[in-house]
Amino acid sequence: MxxxxxxxxxxxxxxxxxxxxxxxxxxxxxxxxxxxxxxxxxxxxxxxxxxxxxxxxxxxxxxxECLARCPGCGEDLEVSVPVSDLRQPAAQEYEATLALGGMRVRYRVLTSRDVLAVAPSDPDARCRLVRRCVLDVSGGPAPEELAAEVVEAVAAALSEVDPQADIRLDLTCAVCGHAWAAxxxxxxxxxxxxxxxxRGLLAEVHALAKAYGWREEDILALSPARRHFYLEAIGA
Ligand SMILES: [Zn+2]
Structure with a gap:
């Protein structure tokens, strides 16, 4: 890429x-x-x-570079995360079946279209989102009538099917030693x-436009090396 x-x-x-x-x-x-x-x-x-x-x-x-708050002592920790830690296997199967009691719930992985369809202000957003990915239920109620614990079980199963969608970092607090998956x-x-x-680029445009009266498109057309030369020249 x-x-x-x-x-x-x-x-x-x-x-x-x-x-x-x-x-x-x-x-x-x-x-x-x-x-x-x-x-x-x-x-x-x-x-x-x-x-x-x-x-x-x-x-x-x-x-x-990011901040994580320790759930043990409340300390804000600076964490440096290698990008390689953020890669997980891609979903191999887009559909799966979960057996729960006498029920079999067939579901598919979530997409952004599902997230877009649920208003974030909806107090029931999480349930609605998970129910969208239930394709059918045998031996149980309709998807929209599934009990909250079944919805939670499907939600947990979703992250197993599509682990890249649920990244967790294993962190240990340097202050209190608490370990958790953030x-x-x-x-x-x-x-x-x-x-x-x-914002950094626009700040550069602002500084150069103010100093030289150049237009935004002309400043952005400069190579970064030339732009940085002029920025140094005006002491920005
Ligand atoms: Zn701590």
Whole structure:
């Protein structure tokens, strides 16, 4: 995968700013994989997130630096995450069956289209989301009437079928020694990198435009090396 050009990065940042996290994730995965937005919406969540990890590797080489709060003592820990820790096997099967008591629940992996269909403000969002991926139930009620514990069992099974969609980091607190598996939000971290990079570029444009009166498109057309020369020259 090739890195985004500065122009692509700014375009994605501009069109995704203020949108729901799932919209940002799909838009970036679409660019990364050469898909339309609709095609990327139908990818299993793990396949989408693998594209985001690849995009991140291509655009911003190096570990991810993030903060994690220890559930044991509340200390905020600085964590450096190698990108290789974020790769899991891709889903091999898009459908699976879960046997629960006398019930057999056939389900499929979740896609961003499912996430887009559920309002985040819905207090029942998690249940609605999981029920969307239930294809049929034999020996039990209709998918929309499944009990909460069955929904939770399907949710747990989903991360086994599509492990790339549920990244967890094994962390140990340096202060109290507590060890835990911290969920890691791949799309949020990739977006944070895109956001920081776009804001950095615009700050460079601002400094040069102010100093020389150049237009934005002319500043962005300069190679990074030339731009940095001028930025140094004005002491920015
Ligand atoms: Zn701790």
């Amino acid at each position: 090739r890195a985004l050009t500065e122009g692509q990065l700014l375009q994605e940042w501009e069109s995704c700013a203020g949108r729901r996290p799932v919209v940002r994730a799909v838009a970036l995965a679409a660019v990364a994989g050469g898909h339309t937005f609709a095609e990327a919406s139908d990818l299993p969540l793990g396949t989408r997130d693998a594209l985001l990890v690849d995009l991140r590797t291509a655009c911003f080489p190096g570990d991810l 969920p890691f939000d791949v799309p949020a971290h990739v977006w944070a990198d895109v956001d920081a990079c776009a």
